[in-house]
Amino acid sequence: MGTGAPTGASAAGAAWEALGTGIVLRVTAPASLAAARAAVEGELAAIDLACSRFRADSELTRLNAAAGRRTRVSPLLAEAIELALRGAVLTGGDVDPTVGRALELAGYDRDWQLLEPPGSEPAPAPVLRARVLPGWRAVALDRERGTVSIPAGVHLDLGASAKAWAADRAADAAASAGGCGALVAVGGDIAIAGPGPAAGWQVRVTDDHRSDASAPGQSIRVASGGVATSSTAVRRWRHEGATMHHIIDPRTGAPVRGPWRTVSVAAASCADANIAATAALVRGEDAPAWLASRLLPARLAGWRGELVTVAGWPAQDEPLGGGGAVAGDGAVAGGGGAVAA
Amino acid sequence: MRIHTTHTRDAALYQLRRANRWLIAGSVLLTGVFTEAAASAFPGKTTKAPARHGGRATAPSSGSSTTTPKQLAPPAQTPQASSETPDSEAQSHGQEGPPAPESQTPAQESHAPEAQTHQESQAPSQPESSQAAPESSTPAPEQSHEAAPEAPVVSGGS
Numbered sequence: 001m002g003t004g005a006p007t008g009a010s011a012a013g014a015a016w017e018a019l020g021t022g023i024v025l026r027v028t029a030p031a032s033l034a035a036a037r038a039a040v041e042g043e044l045a046a047i048d049l050a051c052s053r054f055r056a057d058s059e060l061t062r063l064n065a066a067a068g069r070r071t072r073v074s075p076l077l078a079e080a081i082e083l084a085l086r087g088a089v090l091t092g093g094d095v096d097p098t099v100g101r102a103l104e105l106a107g108y109d110r111d112w113q114l115l116e117p118p119g120s121e122p123a124p125a126p127v128l129r130a131r132v133l134p135g136w137r138a139v140a141l142d143r144e145r146g147t148v149s150i151p152a153g154v155h156l157d158l159g160a161s162a163k164a165w166a167a168d169r170a171a172d173a174a175a176s177a178g179g180c181g182a183l184v185a186v187g188g189d190i191a192i193a194g195p196g197p198a199a200g201w202q203v204r205v206t207d208d209h210r211s212d213a214s215a216p217g218q219s220i221r222v223a224s225g226g227v228a229t230s231s232t233a234v235r236r237w238r239h240e241g242a243t244m245h246h247i248i249d250p251r252t253g254a255p256v257r258g259p260w261r262t263v264s265v266a267a268a269s270c271a272d273a274n275i276a277a278t279a280a281l282v283r284g285e286d287a288p289a290w291l292a293s294r295l296l297p298a299r300l301a302g303w304r305g306e307l308v309t310v311a312g313w314p315a316q317d318e319p320l321g322g323g324g325a326v327a328g329d330g331a332v333a334g335g336g337g338a339v340a341a
Numbered sequence: 342m343r344i345h346t347t348h349t350r351d352a353a354l355y356q357l358r359r360a361n362r363w364l365i366a367g368s369v370l371l372t373g374v375f376t377e378a379a380a381s382a383f384p385g386k387t388t389k390a391p392a393r394h395g396g397r398a399t400a401p402s403s404g405s406s407t408t409t410p411k412q413l414a415p416p417a418q419t420p421q422a423s424s425e426t427p428d429s430e431a432q433s434h435g436q437e438g439p440p441a442p443e444s445q446t447p448a449q450e451s452h453a454p455e456a457q458t459h460q461e462s463q464a465p466s467q468p469e470s471s472q473a474a475p476e477s478s479t480p481a482p483e484q485s486h487e488a489a490p491e492a493p494v495v496s497g498g499s
Contacts, residue, residue, distance in 0.1 A: 021499050090413050163499070187499030202423055202493040209497035219423035219493055225416035231498020262498055268414035276413050295415040311415070314422035 011197060018044045019163060020054070021187035022210060025174060028197060032178030039177035040170040040184055047166045050077040051158050060156060068152030072145075081141055081148055083271055084161045088136035091279035096136045096250035097156045135250065164228050164274030167191035171270075185209070189228040191270035196223055203227055205264040205299060208234045218299065218316050226270025230277035231262040247281050258284035265291065265298040266313070272296075423493070 012030035014037050016023050023044065027036045052058040059077045073081070084097035139156070140149040150156060167186040174182035175194030183192050183201045188209025192201060199221055206217030208231070213219075220227075232247050232255070247256045263280040267273035276296050280287035288308050291298040297313040309315060 024494050026494065090411075183494060185494050185496065188495060188497040189499070190494055190496050200418075200421060203420070204493035204495045206495060206497045209495050209499045211495055211497055213493045213495060215495070215497075217497075220420040221423045222416075222420050223418045225418075227420065227496045229496045229498055234498040264496060266416045266420050268416050272413045294413055296413060297416065297419045312419035314420060 019048050019052070019166065019186060021163065022185070024183075024185035025170075026183040026201065027174065027178050027180050028182070028195065029178060029180035032180045036174035036178035036180070036182055039173040043170045043173045044166055044186070046076060047080070047162065047169070050074055051080050051162045051166075053155075053157055053159070060158065063148060063150070064155040067150045067154050070140075070147050070149040073148050075146065078141060078143055078146055078148065080158050080162050080165060081139070081156065082143065083165050084156070084158050085136055085139060085141060087161050087271075087275040087279075091275060091282075093135060093250055094279035094282040095160045095275050096248075097158055097160070098136055098139065098150070098154050099157055099248040099250055160278045161271055161275055163187050164189040164191070164226065164270040167270045168193075168226065189226070189270050189274050190222070191226045192222060192224050205229055207231050207262045207301075210234075218314075220314055222266060225266060225268045226273045227264060227266045228270055228274035228277045229262060229264040230274065230281050232256055232258075232281060233261045247278060249282050256281050256284075258282070259302050260284070260287065260300050261303045262301040263287065263298060264313075265296050267296055 011026050011028050012033040013024065013026040014033060015025070018041070023040070025033075025037055025040055027033050048055070049057070050059045053060055053064070055061060059073060063071050063073060063077070081097065084095075087095040088097065138151045138154065142148075163186045167184050167189045168191045170186065171182050171184040171191035171193035174184060178194075181192075181194035181196040183190060183196070185191075190201075190203060200223040201221065202219060203222050204213045204215070204217055204219050205227070206215040206229075208215065209229070211217075230247065249256045258281060260281055263277045265273040265277040265280065267276060273296075276291060276294070276298070280291060280298065280300060283290055288298075288300060288310050291300075292310040295311050297311045298309070299313050300308040300310075302308070307316060
C-alpha cells in the first residue's frame with residue numbers, strides 16, 4: 001500500500017455479474033472508474049471464454065472433449081492450467097483440477113444457479129464416489145509448445161483457482177488502466193493492486209459472498225495481496241436425493257465432509273489465498289497447523305460455531321453474538337465477544 | 342594358375358585387419374560428426390519458469406514437471422482488525438439457523454499450536470435454509486449498479 005493514497009471515502013465502486021458470480025470493483029480515484037471497469041470486463045470476458053466449463057464455445061470445453069489427445073491451447077488457458085497444477089503441487093493434491101468428472105457426477109454439470117436447490121430438511125450425507133480420479137499428475141502441460149494432454153475420461157475443472165486468478169489479473173488490469181489503486185472481488189475472492197486507501201481496504205469475511213456487509217462474520221482491513229474465502233455452506237444443490245456442494249475431496253471424489261464450513265485466507269495473491277482456503281477445507285483437522293506453518297493468516301469457522309485464527313489473522317474483536325442472539329438450536333449465545341480457548 | 346602360399350595368405354589377412362580398423366575408426370568418426378550436426382540443427386530447450394504476471398506467484402511447467410514450485414506466498418502485511426462493525430448485524434443474527442448436521446467436528450486446539458481458538462457465539466448458518474435468500478436476491482446477469490465505496494467488500498464462499 002502506498003503512502004499518501006486516497007482514503008476510502010474518496011473511492012468509487014461498481015458491481016455487476018460475470019463468470020456466473022458477483023463482481024465488485026473499487027478504485028481509489030473515482031475519475032478512473034470507467035477505465036478500470038472496462039479493463040476488468042475485458043479481462044474477465046477473456047478468462048470466461050478460455051476457462052469456463054459451462055460454455056460450449058470455451059477452450060476448456062474443447063480441451064475436455066479432446067481428452068486423450070494432445071491439444072493446443074491459448075497462453076491464457078495454459079496459464080490457468082499451470083496455476084491449477086501449481087495449486088495441486090503445493091497442497092499435496094488437496095486442490096486437484098482433475099475433479100471435473102467428479103463434479104459432473106455430483107450433478108454440477110451446468111451453472112450452479114440452474115441446479116436444483118437443496119431442500120430445507122436435513123441432508124443425507126453424500127455417498128458419491130467418482131469412477132475416474134486420475135489425479136493432477138496425469139495432466140501434461142507443455143508451455144513451450146502450448147499444448148495440454150489429459151487422459152481420456154478426465155475433465156478438468158479450474159473452479160478452485162480460476163476465479164481468484166481472474167481477480168488477480170483483473171485487479172492488475174484495473175490498476176494499470178486507471179492509474180490508481182484497485183480492488184476486485186470475483187465471487188468473494190478479493191485481489192488488491194496499486195496503492196490502496198491509507199487504512200487499507202475494508203473487507204467483511206462471512207459464509208456467503210452474496211451476503212451484505214451486515215452478515216455474521218468479521219470485518220478486517222487489507223492493504224495488499226488477496227483474501228479468499230472457501231465455504232461448503234454455499235453453492236449447494238440437490239442431486240439424486242443428496243445435498244451436494246462444490247468442494248470435492250480428490251481422494252474420494254465426493255464432496256468434502258470436514259470440520260470447517262468456511263475458511264478465509266490472506267496471501268500475497270488472491271490465487272494463493274484461494275488455493276490455501278480450498279485446501280484447508282479438504283485437509284480438515286490438520287488445516288490450522290498447515291496454514292500456520294506456511295505463515296498464511298487464516299480464519300477457520302467450524303460447523304459447531306468454533307472459530308480458529310492462525311498466523312496473525314486478527315482476533316474477532318466485535319461482539320460475536322450480537323448481544324445474545326438466539327441460535328437456531330435454542331441456545332442463547334453469549335454476547336461478550338470471543339472466548340479464548 | 343596362381344599358387345596360394347602361406348605368405349600370400351598372411352599378407353591378405355593383414356590387409357583385412359587394417360581395413361577393418363579403418364572402417365571402425367571411420368564409423369566412430371562419422372557417428373560423432375552426425376551427432377554434432379543433429380545437435381546443432383535441433384537444439385534442446387531448457388524448461389523455464391513462465392513469466393510472472395503482475396508480480397504474483399507463478400506455477401510449474403507441467404503436472405509431471407520436476408520444477409520446484411514456490412510456496413504459497415504469505416501477504417506482505419497481515420490483515421488488520423477493523424473497528425467498523427456493521428450496524429445491522431444483530432438483525433442478521435436473528436435469521437441464523439442451526440448448524441448443519443455435521444458430526445465430525447474435532448477439538449481444534451490440539452491441531453493448531455499457533456492458533457487462537459474462539460467460540461463463535463452466533464450459530465452458523467444451516468446451508469440448506471440459507472441458500473434460498475441470497476439466491477433470490479441475486480441480480481440478473483446483465484444488471485449492474487454502483488457499489489457504495491464506503492461499504493466493506495464481502496469475502497465469502499461462492
